Amino acid sequence: MTVSSKVRFGVLGCSRVAQKGVLPALRNTQHALLSMVGSRTPEKAKRVAAEFGCDTYGTYDELIHNNNLDAVYISLPHALHEEWSIKALEAGKHVYCEKPAALSYASAQRMVATARKNNVRLIEGLMFRYHPQHAAVRTIIQQGALGDLIRFNGTFCYPRPDNNSILMSSELRGGSLYAAMPHPLAASRMIFAEEPEQVFCHMDFDKKSGVDVQSELWLGYPNGKSATLFSAFGAYFQSTYTVLGTVGSITSKRAYAVPRDRATTIVLDTNDTVTETIIEPADHFALLLDSFCQEISKGSQSTAPYEEDVLAQACILEAAQRSHTQQRVVTLEEIKKENKM
Numbered sequence: 001m002t003v004s005s006k007v008r009f010g011v012l013g014c015s016r017v018a019q020k021g022v023l024p025a026l027r028n029t030q031h032a033l034l035s036m037v038g039s040r041t042p043e044k045a046k047r048v049a050a051e052f053g054c055d056t057y058g059t060y061d062e063l064i065h066n067n068n069l070d071a072v073y074i075s076l077p078h079a080l081h082e083e084w085s086i087k088a089l090e091a092g093k094h095v096y097c098e099k100p101a102a103l104s105y106a107s108a109q110r111m112v113a114t115a116r117k118n119n120v121r122l123i124e125g126l127m128f129r130y131h132p133q134h135a136a137v138r139t140i141i142q143q144g145a146l147g148d149l150i151r152f153n154g155t156f157c158y159p160r161p162d163n164n165s166i167l168m169s170s171e172l173r174g175g176s177l178y179a180a181m182p183h184p185l186a187a188s189r190m191i192f193a194e195e196p197e198q199v200f201c202h203m204d205f206d207k208k209s210g211v212d213v214q215s216e217l218w219l220g221y222p223n224g225k226s227a228t229l230f231s232a233f234g235a236y237f238q239s240t241y242t243v244l245g246t247v248g249s250i251t252s253k254r255a256y257a258v259p260r261d262r263a264t265t266i267v268l269d270t271n272d273t274v275t276e277t278i279i280e281p282a283d284h285f286a287l288l289l290d291s292f293c294q295e296i297s298k299g300s301q302s303t304a305p306y307e308e309d310v311l312a313q314a315c316i317l318e319a320a321q322r323s324h325t326q327q328r329v330v331t332l333e334e335i336k337k338e339n340k341m
Ligand SMILES: NC(=O)c1ccc[n+]([C@@H]2O[C@H](COP(=O)([O-])OP(=O)(O)OC[C@H]3O[C@@H](n4cnc5c(N)ncnc54)[C@H](OP(=O)(O)O)[C@@H]3O)[C@@H](O)[C@H]2O)c1
Pocket: 013, 014, 015, 016, 017, 018, 038, 039, 040, 041, 044, 075, 076, 077, 078, 080, 098, 099, 100, 125, 126, 127, 165, 166, 178, 179, 257
């Protein structure tokens, strides 16, 4: 890849999110180019490639070892993220892996070590962070409109996936903690611009499939700040957060899953005055792709903390699992100490 050329992407797995989110976004980017589609099923790879104007398709292995690709987008079932990310990174490809990139802190460490060893980048698919509404929220917070921050409250829930969905498979590591919670979790870290120190988690499980269909997370942040987060399958659609400060609050009415053609609203409530700001539609998948490609082109000059983010998210998710199992507050220090490299 030369600095002036587009980053050539292979799309590994013809998932719903690839077909609805990333493949259409690849058409709208300035710096990325769809160059191959990979599937377990050749006919599916061929059909999806043709639909998105690409003439190269093949199996996962053919895609990983295609020397005409610079980067790979992975949207496989959660249980396969580490395996295929590591294969792609080892083959010298930059990786954009869907969330949750890693299901444990040790897994994240292996993935990040492989990226660093091969001099390539690894980003987790938390695309919502690139939507301009959050920059607007952060500006309002930085201007002091909320006073000192106290609490972040985030909810991401949607109707129950079909029984045969990867999200309802315990073998493929489905469940709402991994499928939906990564978004409000990352949003709280983004808004506080700090890492939590403590985690408490409670989950409710579906008896038949064994996956969690509701998860509640409490995160203790420095200086008394906290986040309360909720994710669920089988609930009325909610994709929101509210940030509470000493003198005001701000709400994103549609924070995580925002269609590219739909405006969003942020609501500032301060001194008994409610101000609604409409944020114009944006394609957060395309914005992530362009930002990632620009960082890739900077090489060692890039300061984007993608890999630290992968580690941070995985550490919290592991602490959440342990907290639920042991019904106690788990510190992130505890997880990190056990996994010291
Ligand atoms: N960022 C977001 O907003 C967002 C939104 C939705 C989902 N996601 C994430 O994206 C990933 C995929 O989710 P999805 O809902 O799009 O999944 P999906 O439609 O079920 O697609 C998963 C794909 O994985 C491949 N696959 C490989 N082994 C499989 C197996 N044993 N069983 C089923 N599929 C297998 C299949 O592709 P081939 O048949 O082509 O090989 C399948 O199309 C997950 O990590 C999910 O959390 C992110």
